[in-house]
Structures are given as structure tokens and as C-alpha cells.
Amino acid sequence: MEASYQPFYRELSRFIAKECIFTDPSRTMAYGTDASCxxxxxxxxxxxxxxREVQQTLVLAQKYKLPVTFRAAGTSLSGQAITDSILITLGDNWRQYKIFGDAGYIRLKPGVIGADANRYLAPFGRKIGPDPASIDACKIGGIAANNASGMCCGTAQNSYQTLHAMRLILADGTLIDTADSESIAAFKKTHGPMLAQLQSLSQQTKANPHLADLIRHKYRLKNTTGYSLNALVDFDDPLDILTHLMIGSEGTLGFIAEITYETVEEHQFKASALFVFSDIETACEATRILKKQPVSAVELMDRGALASVENEDGLPDFMPLLTDDATALLVEVRGADQETLQNKMAQIMSSIAEFNLEQQVPFTDKPEEFGRLWAIRKGIFPAIGAVRPVGSTVIIEDVAFPIEQLADGVKDLRKLFIKHDYNAVIYGHALDGNMHFVFQQSFDTPQQVTRYQEFMEAIAHLVAVEYKGSLKAEHGTGRNMASFVELEWGNEAYELMWQLKNLLDPQHLLSPGVLLNRDNQGHLKNLKLLPAADKRVDSCIECGFCEPVCPSTALSFTPRQRIVIWREINRLRRSGDDNKRLKLLEKDFRYLGDDTCAATGLCARRCPVGINTGELIRDIRTQRNMRHEKVARWTASHFTTITGGARLALNTVAGASKLIGPQRMGKVTKALYTLSAGNIPLLTPAFPRGTSCPQPPKLSTGDEKVVYLPSCATRTMGAAVTDPDQRPLTQVVEQLLTKAGFSIIYPEGLDSLCCGMPYNSKGIKTVAAERLADMEQALWQASEQGKYPILIDTSPCALRAVEGFTKPMALFEPIGFVNHYLTDKLEFIPEDKPVMMHVTCSSVKMGLSAPMKALLDRCCKQVVIPDGIHCCGFAGDKGMKTPELNASALRLLNQQVPTNCTEGVSNSRTCEIGLSEHSGVPYRSVLYLVDRVTKPLPKTIS
Known part of the structure; x- marks a missing residue:
């Protein structure tokens, strides 16, 4: 930290906890990353x-004249969320929401993820208007601050158009709530001159026909270049002008502390079709016709875009056979009912009947079929990102042409690609003339930077000058277009924007260089290098889509941040520069990057290019733990002894807990954990007592046979001392299977079997593979070479088997087994009380989220799926050795448990320990619940 920031830091530390302030080189670099170049x-x-903390921080920044930047999710593509000064990020208290007015409105804090807002509204058949492609990761603060739109939103349903009210904090720390009359009155007293100046600027703008007409023209298109000058011509009330100026201001005029949206209808009935035209010009002409039809979305994809995904599974067979200039339009239509939907489809087909199609996939209203069509559109950017050369980045630019000139604009755009030797692809929201083009770029040499400079200048002149279009249609101006705002808008409008900046941020401390920049070389400075680090993560584009599901997000690093720092460590190792910084980063990474990574791989499911950062971390652990392989082999060969010792230890703790009380025992074990610096595992009151390994039943009477493999965790851990149901899971499974008419087979040598997960998570892969192979052989024999189904009662172990076994066996974890084999053998009598549901990481990977919800709906009348809980962070033994990871991952759980809820269910014994500890209710295997609510179906007499 530079000396000039130390007085600010000292004062900041007086009202902000020091654990919420980061100045170390690892976390400042990690947090100072967004999806831009x-x-x-x-x-x-x-x-x-x-x-209050935002207000105090802004006042302090004004005092010391230090720039401040606000950051939501950091998915921004144009450099809006980064700074070399003070970066403000959002804690958990920015996640609140409220739906009111018959779901016509939703009030949102800036930390709410966009997709979550839609999930809250879904039961009412409503959604928010903006629908950016990053909606599963980006937050409301960024959506509003960038006026993000998307595929269906257009210009009619973006944040600007659907804004109802706002709480905002200005650069001087003043808070105004436009839904509160008292707040408005107070603000008018303190900031009357500011409001008067806004009103004056509005009147001057309206009285200037040339300027007013220019503004109206610009916002006939999708446009996020510069400030929302349309606020000056659309409104008379200065408060309306102020709040609408905040939309798209990218944090340069103030902080949006809360926004209330007017919601829009989410039609239940949808259908999509894919129409392939012979060339891009014809596709653009068809778009002009479709613009007049009742379509919800029209997505254009040129041949290069289609080629990037044409070999993916499930896509139309004709895609590899398309001609060189073929261009597709993906069309979606929506309706309130099936009849309306059918009528709209017929009208659309009639409107384009005059065009000769090269290929087509006719309209389908089946979700699995139109989902595959949208996979084409959504897969383009990931596909290009995955094949880019190591060290290069993928840049997405975002322009809009007037719809009547779209064909010519796209044709000229392609000429620039050829002239500057870029192999770019084009796709985008054709109804709005909004085209994205994606290209690979490296900034390693001055020649590459010069090439980029010349290309961007040519693009800016083509779009802004020749076609009077938008240089930024929906991604926000950011750093990469701030230098071109005057070119697009002209001097008069540009200087008006500076007047607004001077009025609302007179010291220019809010995100300087973002949105407005008088430096015409600003877009060429601070360009990001992406050096090689590891083949598993080199394709990372640092988008941040992975972050919402990572259990360590609020504790240490996210997957994106792990990759950022690992890249820097490897760059420093190769260069030999700054050895002091290298050692600091390596030291920090051990805890922030490695020790606190659950390595479950949920990040890969959200990553556009499928990166599993956990694989990188396990490889790092392999290198670090090679010296422990002998110890690992000894434990593997003495596994029965190890599990027996674990049972003894658990029973000892359970006995002491019963003697002195669970809470007092919890304090004792916590003290031992702390005093030993984590070498003695932390055993909380939620920890189970030991249990015995099940024995093969003496008499098998069931009509059908099943091989049952209790995991090593199940064979070792029984119920917690505080759990009302003291039956071990093995007993529950035996009762349930017998009730359903199954005869149970246990594999030979059961107590020595293990899938190898404990070794694999620590990077000891050879021992893990050997353990898995032993288990496979035992199950192969027990199932009589795959004749009988196999139930593995813990989902992580089941996933290991599914992914690693080579022999053909029918493998099931509890959800799949019950749904496949028991629902037609048992009568379900649902209970009238709520149950908490947790889907483990392994179950998510096996696609069991929906099947688990369906099963629980059979069992009870209210299923609670808590927000923001993905991986529980227990991760094998990390719940004992790094318990803060589990606590951080489940920090939002307890407050979401209904007061009348007494139970949670999952399907992993270790996960259930952490869930029980942090929810306040016992979590058990879902099989406990299934056993309790079922009885045998009456036998029919033939």
C-alpha cells in the first residue's frame, strides 16, 4: 500500500473491521480482476x-481525494469494475429483496444475483426485464449500473425503462430514497441547487432541437455508450432525471444501494426455431421482416459462429455441411396460452415464406428440443474461448447498427476483420441491430497492441460515424470505449456528459477513466496479459461465472481468483523478477488458494469453457503430498484398523458429550482445535457417535436382490448425540429395502472397502485409484458380474464409481435408486411439515437436483431449498481441519430455516454433519425420510 493511502486506511479501520479490509498483494490482485482485457x-x-458504511467510506475518500470504484460480481466486459485505488465490494447484507404490488414490483439490493431475482418472481409468472447472458452470475448492482439488457429484453424492458424507484448514495455520501417522501424532502433541502441544475440542463437540452433529436435517435437503438442523456429529454422531474442518469452510469455518478423494478410477464408457453439462410445479408433482410412480427427474440449467428459448435453432441446433423456463408437466425416466440403460441408461430412462418432456406429446424415447443437450439447460441463464446492460443484473450465487442442498415453494416464489419487479419465471428441480438463480434487478441508485443489500436479505431469510425450506430449496445462503455464517446456523440453531447459528471462528482473520484476519458489512448493502457500457468486452466477468460457456487467465495479465493494468482506465481517464477512478491504470493496461496479449496469441481458446471479449478488444486496437492504417499499406502492397507480407531474416537467424544453436555463438549473440542493450531480436528456437537460395520443378513427373503455398499463414512459414523433418530443409516437402509421386498447382498471384505475419495482429494492419486479398483472388483463379484443393481448410500462415493469404474454395473446413489426401484413398490404418505433440502456437489454433477426435489415432493408438502447454498464446504475432512470453510459456505443457512422445520435431508454423511451444525436442525440421509413416510403397497391377487 502506498504511503498516500495510509491515513485513509487508518481512519477506515476505525469503523470497518480489519478482516474486511485487504491491502496484501494476493487479495488486492485477486479482487482487482474483472472479465475485461x-x-x-x-x-x-x-x-x-x-x-452507512458506504456513506462513511465515500466521505473519507473525499477527505483524502482518493478515487473509489464499486464492484458487484465483476463479470463486466469493459473494465468497469477495476481500479488502482480503492475498490468497494459487497458483503452478504446486500442480498435482500421484497416482492409487492401483486408481484408487479420487486425491490432489490445490489448484491442479488439476476437469476435469483427471476427465481423469486417465477411463482408469480413474472421476471425482471433485463436478461443479460451473464444473469446466473452478475448482480443487480452491475445490471443497473451498466443498463445491461440481453436476448429478449431489447430497449423496452431494460433497467432504464422498468425503473420504479431507487435508493442511491451520491459521491458526497448523501443518501436519497425516491420511494420515501421524507427522504425526498430532506434531499431537496440539502441538494436543491443540484436538482435545479439538473432541471436546467434538461430544459436546455429539450430547447436544442439538434441535440434532442440526436439523443432520441441514439436511444432508438440499443445504446450504453456514455451517460443516459435520454433522461434529460424523457423526464421533467429532476429526481426522475437523477435516478435514470444512474442507470448505465457504471458507478461514476453514485452508488445504487437499492432498485425497485417494474416486473414483466414471463410467458409459460415458448417455442423456438432455427432458420439457416445462404448468406448473412439475406439473414439480415429476414430480420427486418421478423422485427414486425410477434417474436420475442431473434439471434443471428454467422458461419464462423456456427462452426465453433457444430460438432457438439445433440446439435442438428446438417451443421457441418452448411455452406461457407450460411447464417442462422434462432427465433423464439412466447404466448400466454398454447393457442396464442400456435397462431404466432404460423404468422412468423408465413412472413418469411418468400425466403429460400438452406436448412431449418421447425418451431418446437418441447423444452428439451428448443434447449438444444439455444445451446448453439450459448455455446459460441465458450467454444471460441476454449481454443484460443495460450497467452491470448478473447475480446467481445458489442455494437448496434440501425436495423434498416444492418445488412450493410455487418458486411462492412466483416471487411474490417479481413483488412486487419482478425478471424472474428459475429452473432447477436438481430432485432435490435445489436451484433457481438468475438476475436482473439494478445498484448504481448507492441506490434500486437498497435494492430489492436488500428482495428478499434476503424471499428469506431465505421459504427459511430458512418452508420451513426452504438459502439456499446449493452455491455457498458467501460475503459475500452471511454476514449471514443466523443466520436460517437459529438462534442456538444460529450461536453453535456462532462457537465453531469462535474455536477454529481465534482472531484472526479468515482471510477475515473471509466465511461468518460479525455485521454484518447486510455483504451490501450493497463492491458491484461494472460500468461500460461497450467493446461487445465489456461483457457480461463476470468469471467467470474464460477464464483456464485464456490464455497470459499466469502472466505478466501474463488476459482477465478485462484487462477489469477496462480498465473502470476508462474509468471514470476519464469521471469525471475520480484522474488519478494513471488514468495508472498506462494505463501498466501497455500491457505487462500489450496487449503480452503473444497475441490469439488462445481465451478466447472458454471464455467463457459468447462474449467475444473479443483483439478488444478489437486495437482498442486499431489506435488506437495508426494512425501506422504508411504503413509497413505499404510492407511490403505490397514483400512479396517483405521476405521475401527475412528469409531472408538467418535464414541469416546460422544460419551464425554453425554456426560458433560454437547455444548460444553463443543467448547472443549474447539479449545483443543485452537491450541493445537488445527492439528487436532474440530469435532462439533453435530458430530456422530461411532457405529459398527453391518453384517450380512442371515436370511434373505426378498424377491429381488440388490448389492448394498455402505460408504466408509456410513460404516464409521452413526447418528449425532443430539439427533432424535439414533438409528445408523445402515439399519435404515436395511429396513427400507426389506420393506420394498429386496434381498440385500453385501460385498466381501466390506469394512476394508473405500472408493479412494479421501486420498484423491489430497492429491494422492495412485493410492486413490488402487482403492477404487479394489472396490470395483468387490462389487463386480457381489453383483454377479453386473446382474444386480448396486446401491451406494453416499453420493460422492457413487460419483467416484460412476466416473471411474470400467466394468458394466448399474450404480445408484439414494435418490436414483429410490426413484428407479422403490416408487412402484411403496406407498408414500407425505408429511405436512417442511424439510430442508441440500443437493450435494456430486449429486449436482449427476443431474439429481430435479429428481431429488421430485422425490421430496412425494415425501412432504413443503420443501425448502435455501438461497446461496451450493457446496457445503465440508469437503471430506476439511469440515474438521479447515472448519471456517464449512462455516463460510453455510453462513446464510441458519436464517433460512423455517421456525417449524425440524429436519434437513441430503445424501452424504459428512456434508450432513456441517449442515446440522450450521442450520440448527439435524440433517440426515434422504433415506431416513423415505423410510418414515412409506409403507408396502398392498399385494394384488391375480
């Missing part, structure tokens, strides 16, 4: 949790 490292990162 720029890199800036902040001096200070501060995580704030309240409006």
Missing part, C-alpha cells in the same frame, strides 16, 4: 455491508 491492482479492497 484490462488489469489494475487496487491499493485497498474493502468489503462493506451497509449503506
Amino acid at each position: 484490462y488489469r489494475l491492482i487496487p491499493q485497498i479492497v474493502v468489503r462493506l455491508d451497509s449503506e
